[in-house]
Structure formats: structure tokens, C-alpha cells
Amino acid sequence: MPDDSPSASDRLPVLVSGIQPSGTLHLGNYFGALRQNIALANDERQRDRAFLFIADYHALTTVRDAEALRRYTTEVALDYLALGFDPDKAHLFVQSDVPQLGELTWAFLCVTPTSLLEKGVAYKDKVAQGLTANGGLLTYPILQAADILAYTAPGRDLLVPVGADQKQNLEISRDTAARFNQTFRPDDPLFPLPEPLILDEVAVIPGVDGRKMSKSYGNAIGIFDEGKALKKKVMSIVSDSTPLEDPKDPEQDHTFALIRHFATDEQRGEIAEAYRAGGYGYGHAKKALLSMITEHFGPARERRRQLAERPGEVREVLAAGAQAARARAGEVMAEVRDAVGFLNP
Ligand code: AQP
Numbered sequence: 607m608p609d610d611s612p613s614a615s616d617r618l619p620v621l622v623s624g625i626q627p628s629g630t631l632h633l634g635n636y637f638g639a640l641r642q643n644i645a646l647a648n649d650e651r652q653r654d655r656a657f658l659f660i661a662d663y664h665a666l667t668t669v670r671d672a673e674a675l676r677r678y679t680t681e682v683a684l685d686y687l688a689l690g691f692d693p694d695k696a697h698l699f700v701q702s703d704v705p706q707l708g709e710l711t712w713a714f715l716c717v718t719p720t721s722l723l724e725k726g727v728a729y730k731d732k733v734a735q736g737l738t739a740n741g742g743l744l745t746y747p748i749l750q751a752a753d754i755l756a757y758t759a760p761g762r763d764l765l766v767p768v769g770a771d772q773k774q775n776l777e778i779s780r781d782t783a784a785r786f787n788q789t790f791r792p793d794d795p796l797f798p799l800p801e802p803l804i805l806d807e808v809a810v811i812p813g814v815d816g817r818k819m820s821k822s823y824g825n826a827i828g829i830f831d832e833g834k835a836l837k838k839k840v841m842s843i844v845s846d847s848t849p850l851e852d853p854k855d856p857e858q859d860h861t862f863a864l865i866r867h868f869a870t871d872e873q874r875g876e877i878a879e880a881y882r883a884g885g886y887g888y889g890h891a892k893k894a895l896l897s898m899i900t901e902h903f904g905p906a907r908e909r910r911r912q913l914a915e916r917p918g919e920v921r922e923v924l925a926a927g928a929q930a931a932r933a934r935a936g937e938v939m940a941e942v943r944d945a946v947g948f949l950n951p
Contacts (some may be wrong), residue, residue, distance in 0.1 A: 609666060616900075619655070619657060619762055619763040619764060619765035619801075620655050620657065620757050620758070620759050620762050620763070620764050620765065621646055621647065621652060621656040621657065621658075621696075621765050621766075621767070621803070622656075622657045622658075622659075622753065622754045622757055622764065622765075622800075623639065623643045623656075623657075623658055623659075623766065623767050624658075624659045624660070624661035624664065624701065624750075624753055625639055625640065625643075625658075625660060625661060625682060626660075626661045626662075626664045626665045626821075626918060627660050627661070627662055627665045627669075627675060627678035627679040627681070628664075628665040628668055628669055628678065628821050628822065629678060629821030629822065629826070630678070630681065630821065630826070630828045630829075630830075631681070631682060631685050631776070631821075631828065631829050632813075632819050632820075632821065632826035632827055632829060632865065633811055633819060633826070633827050633828075633829060633899075634810070634811035634813070634818065634819035634820065634826070634830050635821075635829070636689075636808075636829050637809075637811050637867050638769040638805075638810070639767065639769060639890060640668065640685065640686065640689060640829075641689070642767055642805050643656075643658055643691075643767060644686065644689055644690050644691045646691045646694060646767065647691060647692070647696035648690065648691065648695050648696070649695075649937075650695070651865070652695070652696065652951065653695050653696070654695075654697070654930070655694065655696070655762075656695075656696035657696075657757045657930075657931055657934075658686065658691070658696060658697065658698045658699075658927075659698075659699050659700065659701045659704075659753065659927075659931070660679050660682045660683060660698075660699070660700045660701060660924075661698055661701050661753070662679050662701050662702045663701045663702055663707065663749060664701070664746055664749065664750075665679075665709075665741045666742060667740060667742035667746055668737070668743075668822065670766045671741045673829065680698055680917070680920065683698065683700075683781045683920050683923065683924055684910055684913055684920060685829060685830070685910070686698055687909075687910075687913055687920065688830075688906045688907070688910030688913055689829075689906050690695060690906070692889065693923040693926065693927070697926075697927040697930045697931055698896055698923055698924065699927030699928040699931045700924055700926055700928060701753065701932075702926035703924070703925075703930050703931070703932070704756065704928060704931045704935050704937045705932075706936060706938070707749065707752045707753060707756055707935065709767065709824040709939060710752035710755070710756055710938070710939060710942060711745070711748055711749045711751075711752040713786070713798075713942055713946055714748045714751055714782050715745060715748050716787060717782075717785045717786055717789050718748055718785070722781070722876075723744050723745060723747065724744070726746075726747050726774070726775075726778070727746055727774045728746070728747075728774075728775070729743055729746075729747075730769065730920070737795050746779040747774075747775050747779070748778070748782060749766070750775050750778070750779060751778060751779035751782035751783065754766055754800050755782070755783055755797050755800065755938070756799055756865075756934070756935040756938050756939070757931070757933070757934050757938070758798060758930075758938050761855070762798070763798060763800075763801055764798050764800040764801065765800070765801055765802075765803045766779070766800050766801070766802055766803060767801050767802075767805055768802045768803065768804065768805070768810035769805065769810075773802065776800060776802050777809050779800050780799045780800060783797035783798065783799050783800065784797075785939060786945075787904065790934045790945040790946055791945050794939055796938075796942070798943060809863075811863070811864065811867070812860045812863050812864070813825025813826055813827070814826075814827065814839055814840075814842050814843045814844065814860075815844055816860050816930070827839045827840065827864075827899070829903060829906075830903060830906075830907055830910060831899075832900070832907065834917065836896065836899065836900070837896060838894045840861075840892050840895055840899070841889075841892055841896075842889075843860050843861050843864070843892060843895075844860060844863065845859060845888040845937070846858070846859075850885065850886075850887035850889075851884050851885055852884050852885070853881070853882050853883065854881045854882070854884070854888075855882070856877070856878040856881040856882070857889070859881070859888065861888060861891045861892050861895055862877070862878070862881065862891060864895055865877060865891065865894060865895050865898065868895070868898035868899065868902050869898065877891065877894060907928060
């Protein structure tokens, strides 16, 4: 969360964060990324310095349906705006609207040992799940390095909000920046080493089956799920078979793991107490969670409905964001082209 101390505002970093339009955004994306990104981007001191992008190049490693990709991309923009992102304060854009990223990725790949790519945790995980190991999946940490380093600004730190599962990729971005500097600009480093912004809440949000909530696991509760669909998902959260009347450990329960993110301290304490006292069943906890989700996203749900009826407005926000992103990335690419020896920077 933003720090009010003078030393923090003096540094005024550039902030970069992406989210894949690989499905409908869920509570894990919200608590793990969106909520903090919006708070940081809307911070007045950050004006014009936050670059939030919808990572459709990344989504292309898995999505094989052009219509779906377009729909998810628009939906992520709608989600951001409905949840309070202020386009007057920061940039929201679609990654593929910044073609410089492809060129920067290539320049970085040419200084990256393949052995490093093969060690990527996300790549290894996806392969272990039996997903096709295409070249995009293998090289995406380097595209991620380009995503961040393209918005390098002289004299500014680059700050990347990172969740629990993202730390290795930031390390790869730092190594890539250092390797490029060492190779092409050893005496006058072009890129800063991006720094992690460790978020307050880095807990991995569980899905209804207790595994990490994920778009691709079929275990997600969508941020804007509602009505019967929402109820069905909440009621399907797995729990153990402790009888209703027995005491239960809230810390071992997936429903409580979600409740804790919505509840006030007081509510959290009361519900935890009810678990421990016995006579409080998992069904009770799920009903409490259901009302919390409905209430928490109520105003945003309404804003989203209205925004969806004004697609031109959403496109304008994305176009303005892309223009700012291209301008910055263009300046950085001119330096890169010069550094590597292309004839026309
Ligand atoms: N379950 C989660 N708990 C906490 N944070 C999460 N994030 C995702 N799931 C959880 C955070 O959301 C940000 C954006 O994620 P992404 O959509 O770009 O990719 P992802 O992490 O791969 O998300 P999914 O839902 O798991 O997508 P698929 O299934 O397509 O791979 C990240 O900051 C992430 O930490």
C-alpha cells in the first residue's frame, strides 16, 4: 500500500503490472493483484507513472479462440474500470497495442541462455500439467522482462507489484536487464534492475477445490459472478466432514480462507470464534461468504453493467493508455536499437 513518508514519494517509481485475459477474472486475481494495482495507480503521487496492461500476448500462449480472447480482453478493461481504476491518473492498455514489446523481447532473447528459460517455474508447472510446451510458454519470462523494462524512465526505479507466485519471474527480469546492460552498455547501463513491491496480501487465494484459484483449473469464483451461479460455486467449496455440532479449526477451512479477505477484523474474529465453539456448520460459513461477496462487489457490479453499455468509452481509455505506453516504449527502443547496433535507431 502507498507509503506516506517523504522518502517514499521522493523516489516516485514507475509501476508496471499485467494481467492475462485468459479467462474471467476471479477472486484470486482481485485480492492478489487488481485491488492493489488500482489503489497504487489511483494514488495521486503516482499520476501518469503506473502502466497497467492487459497481457494478451501472454494469454496467446494458452487461448486458442480469437473471439474469446477479444471478449476476455474487453472484460478485463471493464473489470478494472468498474472496480475503480481512474484513467485520468494512470495508463490502462492492451499489451498487443505496444508492438515495441516484440522487438525488445527479441533483443533480450538474443542475450538469454536457453538453460535459464528451461528452469522457469511456470513453464515447468504447465508442462507437468500436460499443457503444450509451445515456444511462447518457454520464453514468456523474457516477454515479461520486456513488459517491465519497456517503461524505463531516466532516474526512476521500476517497481513491480508481485504476488506469492511471481517472484521468480521478476528475478529473470532483473537478470535480463543486467545481462543486456553488461553486453551492450557496460559503462552506461540502460536499464534499472526492476524491484519487487511486496504486497500486503500475498496469500494465495484457494479455489473451490482448495487448490490455487486459477482461471484454467475450473475452480474459480468470478469477481462479478452473481445470483444462482455464484451461490452454486460458493456452496461447492470443499470442506471436511466434521459434524455441524463439533468445534472446527477455521485456519484449515477453505471457506474461511476466503471469508478472511472480505470480513472486517470484528467479523473475522466472530466467525472464527463460531467455528471453534461448534454448532456452526460449513453451510453457515458459506452463506456468510455469499453475502459478503454480493455486498462487497455490489456497487462495482452496477458500474460495470453501465459501462458495458458504453463500449466506446472503454475503447477510448485503452487507446489513450496505449498511446502513452507506445510513446515511452518507443523512446526506450530507440536507445536499445542504438545500443545493439541497428542502423536506424
Ligand atoms: N489464486 C490466486 N491467489 C492470489 N493471487 C492470484 N493471482 C492469480 N491467481 C491468484 C494473481 O493475479 C495476477 C494476474 O494473474 P494472471 O491472470 O496474469 O495469471 P495467473 O497468475 O496465471 O492467473 P490464473 O488465474 O492462474 O490464470 P491462468 O489459469 O490463465 O494461468 C498475478 O499477480 C497473480 O499473482
